[in-house]
Amino acid sequence: MKVCIIGQGYIGLPTAVLFANNSCEVLGVDINPKIVENLNEGKLHIEEPGLKEKLKIAIDNKNYSASTTPEKSDVFIITVPTPSNIEDLSCDLSYVISACESIIPYLEKENIVIIESTIAPMSTDNIIKPIFEKAGFEIGKDLYLSHCPERVLPGKIMEELINNDRIVGGITPRCSDKAANVYKTFVKGKIMKTEAKTAEMSKCMENTFRDVNIALANELTKICSKIGVNALDVIDLANKHPRVNIHSPGPGVGGHCLAIDPYFIYALAPEEAKMIKLARDTNDSMPQFVVDKTKELLNDIENPKIAILGVAYKGNTGDTRESPGVIVCHLLKEEGFNIGIHDPHVDGENYCSFEEAIENADICLILSDHDEFKNLDFNLMNENMRNPIIFDTKNIVENISNNNIKIINYGNLS
């Protein structure tokens, strides 16, 4: 089976590598020539455990190559980004539409087309299907179109792509059958067949569920901070109830999924999607909450320096998309604070080493749950910080005994 995967990012590349290492001939297509050149040399532009080794195997076995243009294939899979439109927060399908148009010259009867990108409910029926019909195909008869949302967690993509259950939403039942057969190549989880629109809504709702529950934990933190209750103890104790699972509060919600997908639903039914919108607003308010609390902790220190540890939205990755850490830095800079930013997973001219960040700092603000921050060098911090205070918004710092450092987290913030 020849598989052409349009978009070689966080999802497209790992998916391409898995097909290639399961006896398929795979062409990974990306519009960025630099990414294509690097991939053909086995060089990655994303960080994902296990991916580099598996890409090397695929290239060595000549089962994977990258290109800027598609080729004739049996299966076409679209894995391009779907941002939200700035004006009405609806789902911006422009990349998906141009990816669909780019494969039309290479499409043949009996081909299978799968959209993996997260898209708003009804997009496959109302927008994507007509693109292929206009090109002369009859969906379900001579071209098989489905929406099969990816559901994997960055950092665990290589195992989750194989083991997670998979939703396959066809335009017709035959489309679902065809797509299900494609995924059987490497998926060990259950493959659940449904309609395209149900698959779209399920995917958007999975991420909305998490966003709303994180908002509840963040709201709890704000309430507890106001009335002097330990929010982290409350969560710990409440979660001992067999049917309660309060999520973890933090500096906000980042990434390309939870912070965006709820708006796809909201934009379709703003009058009804009240809780969904409120949760988004609550989570978006967290960076400012962190800034306000940081200012309170700094009290009256003149010209304070703030050390920022972590800007990635997710622990142990260098992913800064929609990251609350980046927003906190931006807000602090806007207010004229002197900040030193360190993230062991992110490079760039705005970042410095841990030592430089903490040098003469008056507070150390932890905004990502990287493993490196679990056991910080307290001696070094004691010697080099002007005021040894840590504000741990991710509740990650361990080993608090034997030091003079004051550790503030969402459990003792009032």
Ligand code: SAJ
């Ligand atoms: N976060 C909290 N509190 C929590 C959990 C997460 O504040 O209790 C924050 C994180 O710090 C981060 C953000 O939420 O800023 C999102 O992180 P995440 O790790 O939960 O999720 P993503 O965006 O990396 O991946 C999600 C996953 N969806 C679900 O868990 C329902 C993943 O399975 C999806 O494949 C992915 O979205 C996607 O592509 O849609």
